[in-house]
Amino acid sequence: MPTWRRLGDTGVLVELPGLDEVLALDAAVRAEIDRGSTGLADVVDVLPAARTLTVTAPARSDLGRLATEILAVAADLDPAAAAGEADEVEIAVHYDGPDLDEIASLTGLSADEVVAAHTGTPWRVAFGGFAPGFFYLVDGDPRLTVPRRSEPRTAVPPGSVGLAGEFSGIYPRASPGGWQLLGHVDEALWDVDRDPPALLRPGQHVRFAAAPAAPGEASDSAAEIRPVTPSRSATRSSADQGISHDRGSLTVLATGPRALLQDQGRPGLAHLGVGRSGAADRAAHALGQRLLGNELDCAAVEVTLGGLAVRAEADCLVTVTGAPAPAHIDDRPVGHAAVLRLVTGQVLRLGAPAYGLRSYLSVRGGIDVPPVLGSRSTDTLAGLGPDPLEDGEVLPIGDAARALPTTEQAPLPGGPPARIVLRVVPGPRVDWIADREVLVATPWEVSARSDRIGARLVGETLVRHPDHEGEELLSEGVVRGSIQVPPGGEPVLFLADHPVTGGYPVAAVVVDEDVDLAAQLRPGDQVHLTWR
Structure with missing residues (x-):
């Protein structure tokens, strides 16, 4: 049941x-x-x-x-x-992987027998994983059950076919990985211009076939890893896009530590391995759109720790929300969360906020770059959407769809909170933790190894419950705000660009409203958790 x-x-x-x-x-x-x-x-x-x-x-x-x-x-x-009812897909594999001989040694088979086992039994597409288009394949030949590599590779080329445990899988893009690689495929597993973009889907059957050797192709089973081919990225040059500047544009003069385009994200695609992404602080992003009379899904610039400078190439209205970065138009200081007029040629500069991490520069009409899978958001984990902004980049401005509101400024923040507290509810695997109260009793510090994927929390080590000691959790879905506990016991609070599935227990989940506050945590900030 x-x-x-x-x-x-x-x-x-x-x-x-x-x-x-x-x-x-x-x-x-x-x-x-x-x-x-x-x-x-x-x-x-x-x-x-x-x-x-x-x-x-x-x-x-x-x-x-x-x-x-x-x-x-x-x-x-x-x-x-x-x-x-499942249909079957045949995929040709070049069995030239660098770990083919190691797989043979681990299984007691010859390299040829490994290939025969991999091609001899149809695999089933089970569920998506850590990247768009990556799927775990099951029901293959049980003799091919092998452990992951003791030392993961820092970069696995796209198209690599691997084994790990009972699973087989194909890397759709270059990424770190610890699977044993036995070959590669030429066919694209993921293509945003294809409908659907993923070659595979859960429930399908996959039959691998040995690809014929091309003339002059080496047959060495332990071939070196092929060079990584850079993935195609979205380019935002207005000339390349064919986007008119009739509505004006902003030219990026400086980006600061990092500046990304973000909107409300890509909901509904988790089954393809695509997370929602979008603005890390959704409330701050939405406030900017409301102040300017934009649709809430308009794209804005997410600025990390200030430093952004943009020049208006036409008169436009803008606002800055989120972390209260000091702002100047030319040499004149201007207000936070206020509707500001930029006249052609004027420059808006953001300083570093006194507290908070991410500020949002919104423009009336939104930033009008081509959407990828329905969103203009940059997903740093999946590699989807526009690249991080660069100096000299031109950002076209879109049409304003609504009337301009009469409100010209939102209430200013009252300064940094004296104590940062996030409300949490017990996670689906809280019973995997020996003492759940350690979560709320510990003052956690945000690690410098934090990003849009997740905030790593440093404090007490969360010990595995004796009933689950040494047990592996099968991958299952996670949501924004999940607090996952890897074997080392250092919790990770998932943020906007989190993976859609995870194989470590989720001990608690931050309530959705408080995840925006979590997105403003800086390295070194102290945060407390409390049961809701």
Whole structure:
């Protein structure tokens, strides 16, 4: 019988007996959503994993009711029938991986027998993973069960085919990785210009075939790793985009430590390995759009620790929200969270905020660069969307869709909080931690190894409960605000660009409203957690 656990105040984690049941429920829930089921009308994302289905909804949704609706759908499932409907994809592999001989040694097979085992049994696409288009493949030849490499590679080339544990998988883009590599494919696993962009999808069967050797191709099974081919990135040169400057533009003169374009993100694509991303401090981003009369999904510049300078190439209205960075138009200081007029040729400069991490420069009409999968956000983990801004870059301004509000300034922040407190609820795997009260009793410090993916918290070591000592958690869905605990016991608070699945226990989840506050934490800040 399926059971469920809460994922903060935005999601439910439905536990099922096995992958067949997960894939069947995933298909059934999506069918109900397509039919317009009122009980599932507010669902944002549906994400299958090894033994769980994660369903997310807006904050303050009735998660108990949502879980009841999903369990009612699960009661009528026929997993065997759903499994029989899957189609099969054939993928040609060049079996020239650098770990092929190591895999042979680990399995007791010859290199040729490893290839025969990998191609001899159809694999099944189970669930997405750490990158868009990456899927865990299961049900292959059990003789190919091998451990991950003791030392992960810092860069695995795109198209690499690997083994880890019972899984096989194909890296869609260059990334670090510890899988044993046995070959590579030429076909693109992920292409944002393709519909759908992912070559594979959960439930499909994959049959690998040995690619014929090209003339002059080496047959050495331990070939060196091929050079990484740089991935295609979104270019924002107005000439390349064919975007008119009739509505004006901003020229970037300086970016500061980092400046990215962000909007409300890409909801609904987690099953493809694509997280929502978007503005790290969503409330600050939304305030900027409201002050300027923009649609809330307009793109703004997310500025880390100030330092941004832009020149107006036409008269425009802008505002700065989020971390209160001191702002000047030319040499004149201007207010925070206020509607500001930039006249052609004037320069807006942001200093470093006295507190907080991320400020948002919004312009009436939004930044009009080409969207990628429906969003202009830069996802630093997935490598989607525009590249980080560079000096000299030209940012076209879009159309203003609404009337300009009469409010010219929002209330100013009252200064830094004397004590930063984040409200949390127990996570779905809080029972994996020996003492949950350590989470709320410890004053945590934000590590310098924090970014848009997550804030690493330094303090007490969270010890694994004896009942789960040495146990591996199968990958399952995570949400923004999840506090995941790796084996070392140092918790990580997931932020905007978090992976869609994780294989470490989530001990707590920050309530959705407080994640914006978490996004403003600087390295060295102290933060306290409290049960809600």
